[in-house]
């Protein structure tokens with residue numbers, strides 16, 4: 001028996017409509033949460049839901065509006081991915097291209113045709129589409145009318161959207177994920193779930209009630225997908241990264257477990273089908289009462305996911321020591337205690353390949369389901385040399401370390417079915433709205449202010465990743 005990556009391992013890359021497509025009012029598309037997130041200092045406040053009015057301000061710059069114009073350039077970009085030998089491409093469907101306001105009776109045919117053509121293009125190149133149904137882009141129309149996911153009506157809007165896309169793309173798309181980084185609702189509630197707060201709100205109550213609606217919607221979507229496409233594989237998607245205790249003080253160990261569970265709660269429901277005991281205790285002690293409809297528990301129990309999709313950028317660290325807590329560093333949407341054993345990226349995200357092996361093993365031990373690493377990568381400020389080359393050795397080094405760690409996890413017995421590094425072509429950063437925080441194998445000529453030709457250029461990592469795929473993960477030099 002050959003040890004290592006599966007013969008049909010899904011090597012590829014990952015994108016999201018809200019960060020690559022642009023064309024934000026083209027083809028009948030309606031506005032979504034991300035279209036109201038400016039770059040600059042107000043961005044975080046909007047993403048967190050501290051936003052009074054749902055409108056676009058003339059004096060702000062909104063990077064999603066044009067992004068990298070994948071809306072018009074997807075054919076040439078997919079051809080470049082094919083040249084690297086991608087076996088799959090993770091993209092998301094922009095909900096508001098299909099239902100511009102979210103509550104129309106009839107879907108927008110132009111939006112449906114756009115994704116038909118995009119999937120056909122992938123299939124033409126033998127690239128398997130992996131689709132996130134909702135990646136940070138809930139339609140503004142229904143948020144305005146019904147207040148975001150805190151309203152139960154969203155379950156119906158979402159399912160209606162799922163029914164349309166499942167019926168339309170069955171036969172083309174087999175891999176689906178219901179919500180990108182579902183746990184992000186706790187950190188970026190507006191971006192993640194269209195949630196805004198009013199004075200006096202018990203924010204935790206609002207967030208967990210909204211999350212409950214997403215969890216029910218996710219389970220019902222899984223059911224529907226299985227009915228419409230019996231061979232479909234439906235996954236959840238977690239912003240993962242093991243929490244290490246900062247020290248062996250049992251209090252730090254418990255704190256790490258508590259933080260870990262804050263994230264795993266969602267996946268426990270999606271994969272094991274019920275709220276765990278620790279969640280019930282947390283709800284009780286924080287005046288959170290999850291309002292359920294009769295039948296919700298059965299829905300959750302009966303429709304668990306087929307695989308665990310997750311993003312991994314870094315491990316995290318937890319401590320109860322106030323002095324240690326002072327030394328926090330940035331991370332994927334929230335800050336973490338700085339781990340003295342790790343280096344950090346230019347944006348302060350800690351770099352920990354071994355942590356990927358640890359995270360994979362933990363998720364495997366807990367869920368015993370196939371794992372799909374649907375995001376990983378290094379955001380860096382690439383320099384174009386005078387001769388036009390981009391020598392991103394730091395990115396190669398980052399990815400090499402993580403692929404080696406993934407290989408170790410596979411040897412540990414973990415079933416990993418695919419790996420799609422994030423932003424395989426440079427796209428807009430979700431957290432900062434910058435263009436210069438680049439992840440891609442392909443450079444896009446555009447700066448933070450929106451200037452540039454949008455020309456595509458291969459980086460050094462392009463040829464390197466091509467060889468990795470060709471050798472099925474054997475050649476990482």
Ligand code: BG6
Pocket residue numbers: 016019180181239311332375379422428429430431432437
């Ligand atoms: C994940 C998201 O949180 O991390 C992506 O799913 C995001 O949308 C990615 O882009 C990287 O984060 P950032 O802030 O560097 O773009």
